[in-house]
Amino acid sequence: MSDFLDRKLHIAVLMGGWANEREVSLMSGEGVAKALEERGHRVTRIDMDRQVAARIAEAAPDVVFNALHGVPGEDGTVQGMLDLMGVPYTHSGVATSVIAIDKELTKQALVPHGVPMPGGRIVRSTDLFERDPMPRPYVLKPVNEGSSVGVAIVTDESNFGNPIARGSIGPWQQFEQLLAEPYIRGRELTSAVIDTPDGPRALGVTELVIESGFYDYEHKYTDGVTTHVCPADVPERIARLCEKYAIDSHRILGCRGTSRTDYRWDDELGEDGLFVLETNTQPGMTPLSLVPEQAKQNGVEYGELVEMIVAAALRDHGANSAKDSRGMGNG
Incomplete structure (x- = not known):
């Protein structure tokens, strides 16, 4: 499975941000940064803020390792920015992220x-205070958050009330809409x-x-x-x-x-x-x-895993650049 990089790179590790998962992102990013440095790469650590584009441009890395979790690092926003800047980056692109x-x-x-995925439907949080969207037990979760942020399991024995009480603590207090799914x-x-x-x-x-x-x-x-x-x-x-x-x-x-x-x-x-x-x-x-x-x-140590993710980003960027060049004709 080895997929080593054939040269040493300048890699910006993008981490932190302001999402619910900020602290986890900082831990992920620091682990990635240390592993890359141990393997001889030059690393610039960037804790994402509103000036992130300028900071990436100033660093001028060969590639960005996207260690962000949640919005806006995982939902296509940062990916679109990096695409516009022409900077290669790890993990999925805009459409996939969205x-x-x-x-x-x-x-x-x-x-x-x-x-196979559970059935379910989008519900307005305010409707939950009137009636259950499906028979209990069921699961309520935000439509676009990661790491199981804001998930609630509603059962007959739950202390949320029946129907759910407006004052009970749950994701309905934070999100206007939720995805309701049968509990498995x-x-x-x-x-x-x-x-x-x-x-x-x-x-x-x-x-x-x-x-x-x-x-x-x-x-x-x-x-x-x-x-x-x-x-x-x-x-x-x-x-x-x-x-x-x-x-x-x-x-x-x-x-x-x-x-x-x-x-x-x-x-x-x-x-x-x-x-x-x-x-x-x-x-x-x-x-x-x-x-x-x-x-x-599978015999792949952490540092090699990180390099494999970077290598995939560079392969994809190279393929897309070649495709763009072939598509530039008279018209």
């Missing part, structure tokens, strides 16, 4: 191609994909074992509250399906560099109980993150 961060658009893209009992699984010169490859399957609650933001980024079982102790057929759906999602959405697809699996239903929840176009690169963990299981 679609993948929006859970409803992701369903519209993946389900027609045979990727069972197990949390995830599978990462990495781009190689020969195409995308799945890195395996991890199960997230949680003593209580669900795999929310706190469980993802708090040491000791979630156990990672890697590789997951699941039937071979389920593991292969997870890897297939991860690669299918990566390709259909047009992801680049790396992605991570998350699942719920109702093990009482076998293959029919496996559902894709979302595909993350910029998964975390912290010490607790799942992509580096799965890569290591």
Whole structure:
């Protein structure tokens, strides 16, 4: 799987920003920056602010490693800016980022191609105070946030009220619209994909074992509250399906560099109980993150993984530049 860069580069690591996931982004970015420096590259760290374009232009890097999480670093905004500047950058481009961060658009893209996802619909938060959008238990989540930010599971036993009380604490206080989905009992699984010169490859399957609650933001980024079982102790057929759906999602959405697809699996239903929840176009690169963990299981150390992501960005930029040059004719 080795995909080493053949020269030393000046790489700007873009991190931080003002999203809910700022602190996680700073951890991801610092880990990436240190790994690149250890491998001989020159690194400029950029904590994103409103002057980010000027700061990138001043640094004049060979490539930007986008270690941002959430909006605006993961939703196509930063990607569009870098495209206009003509600066190569890691991870997915504008169109993919716009679609993948929006859970409803992701369903519209993946389900027609045979990727199983839970049903659901967009609801106005104020309507929740009048009636449930579907039978309980169900899940409410923001349409375009990452890292399970603002997710609530509404059950008959929940303390939100029935119907949900206006004063109860939940995502309805922060977001005007939410995605409502049926709750899927069972197990949390995830599978990462990495781009190689020969195409995308799945890195395996991890199960997230949680003593209580669900795999929310706190469980993802708090040491000791979630156990990672890697590789997951699941039937071979389920593991292969997870890897297939991860690669299918990566390709259909047009992801680049790396992605991570998350699942719920109702093990009482076998293959029919496996559902894709979302595909993350910029998964975390912290010490607790799942992509580096799965890569290591495949013999790929953290520094090599980071270089593979940079190499994918440069390959894609080179291909697009060649395409643009061929398209410039008289007209």
